[in-house]
Amino acid sequence: MSTREVPTPPPSASQIDRAEGVLLTQACGDALGVPWELGHRPADGGCGSRPGEAHMQGGGLGPYSPGEWSDDTQMAVIIARVAATGADLTSRPALDAVADGFIDWYESAASDIGAQTRAVLGAVAHHRGEPDVxxxxxxxACDYHKTSGGRSAGNGALMRNGVIGLTRLRDPRATALAARAVAALTHADPLAADSCVIQAEMIRANVAGPAWQGLPLNGANPLAALALVPEERRAYWHDLFDGGVYDPMNWDWPGLPATDGFTVDALGKAYLSFISANRAAASMPATFHENRAEAGSTWLRLILTRAVHSSDDSDTVAAIAGAVAGSYLGACAVPSEWADKVHGLPTGEDGEPLHAADLRELGRATALAGLT
Incomplete structure (x- = not known):
């Protein structure tokens, strides 16, 4: 008896919008966070928490122009350009292409770069173009991990990871393997890879699932992704988010770790930004949910405001939270004043910085390529 493969339906318009929202909303969080990074404090204390307030002020470590994203999104674009071809990100050719892109970025377009990533890329830059780069x-990365005493779980792999959640929307295991493989290029600590797997699965599940119905956000549930984490570390992650420092009950706890260079803290604070947004939305008037587009935009502002203000590495935490928020609320939730202003490197084929439309296209192309 023969069997016939049943064709899977194409993605809906809502799913395409959510795929397009991943890189775009990451970039918006990134650009909102740059003035606040590592103790920088702009003169204007807002960051767009209310409609009409688009405080993409620039500055920070770049220094960046208003609306310009930082290294977080720059590196994500490099991954997306490979992923958008449909390449298997666990394969050597695809990983070589990503590695070459990282080296090119390191030697030319990097406006800011973390110490760990700088050390790893600097060690292999002269091997650019080789088949085993x-x-x-x-x-x-393994050498760096050893010399650091086995503690190299910086947030530099997680900050660029969101787009990997789009690479195989119907295959959680393939998505997790890709997240782990790309993370390992610069971060050998298993916790760094775990954090990338958790974020990628949240994004994959959000885009593959039904459209947001205007109800309280549940699009950031790290516990639902733990089956993809090696069994020996599941309890560690579970306890963090259930009874530990990043339990939802600690959404406004002043005892959160002061810094977020550790990937666990960066993911935890990004997650709590969703819990905080839900708390804030609970006090909104009953009419808040009637206009779904406006509600989505307001919810996005609440998420990114919390991510920026609760963190030390503000652009990175807001970028991590933004990628997840975009996969749930979609590109349609991005306020027009943010979409009009956001831009950054690496440049496009015309030599000009990329803009919102370019990020939407990369997200859409990555999602569709992975389905075919």
Whole structure:
């Protein structure tokens, strides 16, 4: 008896919008956070928490122009350009392409770069273009891990990871393997890879699932992704989000870790930004949910405001939260004043910075390529 493969339906318009929202909303969070990074404090204390307030002020470590995203989104674009071809991000050719892109960025367009990523890329930059450059990069990451005493779980892999959630929308395991493989290029600590797997699965599940119905946000549930984490570390992650420091009950706890260079803290604070947004929305008038487009935009502002103001590495935490929020609320939730202003490197084929439309296209192309 023969069997016939049943064709899967194409993505809906809502799913396409959510795929387009991942990189775009990450970039918006990134650009909102740059003036606040590592103790920088702009003169104007807002960051767009209310409609009409688009405080993409620039400055920070770049220094960046208003609306310009930082290294978080720059590196994400490099991954997206490879992923949008449909390449298997666990394969050597694809990983070599990503590694070469990282090296090109390191030697030219990097406006800001973390110490760990700088050390790893600097160690292998002269191997750019070689067929085993990704393997060399992984070895350099392992060397860094050893010399750091086995503690190299910086947030530099997680900050660029969101788009990987779009690469295989119907396959959680393939998505997790890709997140782990790309993380390992620069971060050998298993916790760094775990955090990327958790974020990628939240994004994949959001885009593959039904459209947001205007109800309280549940699009950031790290506990639902733990089956993809190795069994020996599941309890560690579970306890963090259920009874631990990043339990939802601690949504406004002043005892959160002061810094977020550790990938666990960056993911935890990004997650709590959703819980905080739900708390804030609970006090909104009953008419808040009647206009779904306006409600989505307001919810996005609440998420990114919390992410920026609760963190030390504000652009990174807001970028991490933004990628997840975009996968749930969609590009349609991005306020027009943000979409009009956001831009950054690396440049496009015309030599000009990328803009919102370019990020939407990369997200859409990545999602569709992974389905075919």
């Amino acid at each position: 990704s393997a060399r990069m992984r070895r350099a």
